[in-house]
Amino acid sequence: MATSKKLWGGSWLRRKDIYSAIGVMCIAAFFLLGTAFMPWKGVGFTWYSAPGLVPAILAFLLFLSGLLLFLRALFNRRFYARLATEETGGPPVEDDGQEVAAAKDLPPLLQSERWRVILVFALCAVYIFLLIGRLNYILATTIYMAAFIWIFKGGEWYKSLLVGLATAVAVWALFYKVFAVILP
Amino acid sequence: MTSLWTFFQELFRLCTPITILNILWAATFGMVVGMLPGLTATMGVALLTGLTFRFMPDQAMLILIATYVGAITGGSRSAILLNIPGTPANAASCLDGYPLARQGKAGYAIGLAATASAIGTFFGLLCLATISPLLGKIALKFTSWEFFVLAIFGVVICANLTAPKDPLKGWVAGLFGLLLSQVGQDPIQAFPRFTLGSLQLMGGFSLIPIMVGAYGVGEIVSVMRSPINYTVKTHIQRIIPALSDLLRNWKHILRSGIIGVFVGIIPGVGEDTAAWVSYDFAKRAAKKPELFGKGSIEGLIAAETGDNACIGGAIIPVLTLAVPGSAPAAVLLAAMWLHGIRPGPLLPIEQPTFIATTTAVFFLATLAVTLLSLMFVRPMVKVLEVPRSILMPIVFVLCGVGSFAINGRIFDMYLMFLFGLLGYYMRENNYPAAPLVLGFILGPMADDNxxxxMIISGGDPTPFFTRPICLILWLATILAFLSRSGLGNLFRRRLGSHA
Incomplete structure (x- = not known):
């Protein structure tokens, strides 16, 4: 435990940077490895015009940047301390308490930022990967819209359904019929 | 004189009922997108790129430019009324716009912001019309060596300026964008690179799903994240600003216009930087800098003039060098390619009237946005009362249509979702999206050139460092790199200790 505290230095951003730096290095390594399997000499080209040359240079530079990020996150605590003190913004949003009170009336799941993000991504993923292409476009869009509005307390189920259907029909009529845009 | 004549010819040619209808709905759409917190000009333009795919090129450009101008202008509404910038370009407008609204001058602040935006956009337009042909002549001197160094310069400077606190993350984003652009068949030998045997990846990633995902989907999630929903409570009264307020601030307007255009020309930087730099300069030059942040008219005028002047500036390198000056301009560039227009040094030769057409389109768009932004303030502000739980799924549905429409592939919708995840992750970890997009656009240019x-010089890289334009660009790149890398600080410290 003490080791991990020492490693992370208690900084949330530092920890996130360590993870993202590892991710960046892995991506760069994948691309670098990919270039190794490309031809470097062939009919009509030599190493300096090979298809893998530019990707190899870029992947190497990306790996280097990831490594720098990793080393900085591990050893440069002062940088993160400075970042934390430099956080500035505009004047704070003034509320009269109504919005905060309305937020407190939401179910516990919708009060958590993390769960809200997961819910949005989950709903969008269901729409893109499961509904679109398998169901009729209007039906798929109505289901997605109605579910989104209902889950995020935009209205009762019948209102959600009505708004969903109206949106789906409007998008279909406007883009498919008027603009002749193909729809999934 | 010939250019001016061509401009008027194009202007009269474009003045048809269809054009006016298109420009009005696109400007309104842009303003609504700009007004809604979280939805940016880039997202609006990217969305309409797919949806206007079947339009005639000049009509499509008209719609996209009207949306672009409308979004940057409309973004000040929510900045003033909610203290939440509609687009990142309007963040500086919050500082003085919101205090003005709290003083009961919301309508006046909106009118002032709209007028300053209009002046800024017209200034940018003027520079677009005058600078583009001049830069076009210089661009004709660019060959493969210069284009490669220009691509590197663009990514480095964009990364530096969009991630001022942590440029390393900007460089990571830029390099990742450059690498992503290498997926698919290479442009010289048509060798498939990183396709993993997938036919869908043979042509590489499409720009629109990447942009719609990174900007649009990422933004939808960011908007929905907070359980608190802020709504408008301020009453709007007088809207048209006093002429004396504008005349008194002519120096701020002129300075911010110049800054906006200059920042716009720098690849990939964009309106938010232009607004902040203009605001900062106005504060330094102001007689009462202590009023900045407390409802200063000068501050609001400077920010709004700067970000709108940047639009014209950002389109200049698009037309002359095929290098976008901002993220929405990057989508414009992609839209031009989709419609068979090839911006760059050869544009005046291949399509001699296109710069004049774009200028005329820009002029009409600015006119429409100015009129709409001053005439329909109250009904437009009503949009801010629509619950985000209804608005955001509609936006997502439109994002899906926009991504699908160009190639007619569901694969592009999957890409949009995946890049939405990536965009959100990048946002949460302070990685700017602009260098990623710019890198993706400039990647093929860098690789190909x-x-x-190297083929022309037989593998000898020396021309990259000996040609005059290359030298200037390298010098600017190295200076930009050193100024942010920490090495600059090290040199300064060493010099200090020797002295």
């Missing part, structure tokens, strides 16, 4: 140049 680097290898072409």
């Amino acid at each position: 680097f290898r072409r140049a």
Whole structure:
């Protein structure tokens, strides 16, 4: 435990940077490895015009940047301390308490930022990967819209359904019929 | 004189009922997108790129430019009324716009912001019309060596300026964008690179799903994240600003216009930087800098003039060098390619009237946005009362249509979702999206020109460092790199200790 505290230095951003730096290095390594399997000499080209040359240079530079990020996150605590003190913004949003009170009336799941993000991504993923292409476009869009509005307390189920259907029909009529845009 | 004549010819040619209808709905759409917190000009333009795919090129450009101008202008509404910038370009407007609204001058602040935006956009337009032909002549001197160095310069400077606190993350984003652009068949030998045997990846990633995902989907999630929903409570009264307020601030307007255009020309930087730099300069030059942040008219005028002047500036390198000056301009560039227009040094030769057409389109768009932004303030502000739980799924549905429409592939919708995840992750970890997009756009240019140049010189890289334009660009790149890398600080410390 003490080791991990020492490693992370208690900084949330530092920890996130360590993870993202590892991710960046892995991506760069994948691309670098990919270039190794490309031809470097062939009919009509030599190493300096090979298809893998530019990707190899870029992947190497990306790996280097990831490594720098990793080393900085591990050893440069002062940088993160400075970042934390430099956080500035505009004047704070003034509320009269109504919005905060309305937020407190939401179910516990919708009060958590993390769960809200997961819910949005989950709903969008269901729409893109499961509904679109398998169901009729209007039906798929109505289901997605109605579910989104209902889950995020935009209205009762019948209102959600009505708004969903109206949106789906409007998008279909406007883009498919008027603009002749193909729809999934 | 010939250019001016061509401009008027194009202007009269475009003045048809269809054009006016298109420009009005696109400007309104842009303003609504700009007004809604979280939805940016880039997202609006990217969305309409797919949806206007079947339009005639000049009508499509008209719609996209009207949306672009409308979004940057409309973004000040929510900045003033909610203290939440509609687009990142309007963040500086919050500082003085919101205090003005709290003083009961919301309508006046909106009118002032709209007028300053209009002046800024017209200034940018003027520069677009005058600077583009001049820069076009210089661009004709660019060959493969210069284009490669220009691509590197663009990514480095964009990364530096969009991630001022942590440029390393900007460089990571830029390099990742450059690498992503290498997926698919290479432009010289048509060798498939990183396709993993997938036919869908043979042509590489499409720009629109990447942009719609990174900007649009990422933004939808960011908007929905907070359980608190802020709504408008301020009453709007007088809207048209006093002429004396504008005349008194002519120096701020002129300075911010110049800054906006200059920042716009720098690749990939964009309106938010232009607004902040203009605001900062106005504060330094103001007689009462202590009023900045407490409802200063000068501050609001400077920010709004700067970000709108940047639009014209950002389109200049698009037309002359095929290098976008901002993220929405990057989508414009992609839209031009989709419609068979090839911006760059050869544009005046291949399509001699296109710069004049774009200028005329820009002029009409600015006119429409100015009129709409001053005439329909109250009904437009009503949009801010629509619950985000209804608005955001509609936006997502439109994002899906926009991504699908160009190639008619569901694969592009999957890509949009995946890049939405990536965009959100990047946002949460302070990685700017602009260098990623710019890198993706400039990647093919860098790859193609680097290898072409090496083939011409027989593998000798010295021309990259000896040609005059290359030298200037390298010098600017190295200075930008050193100024942010920490090495600059090290040199300064060493010099200090020796002295």
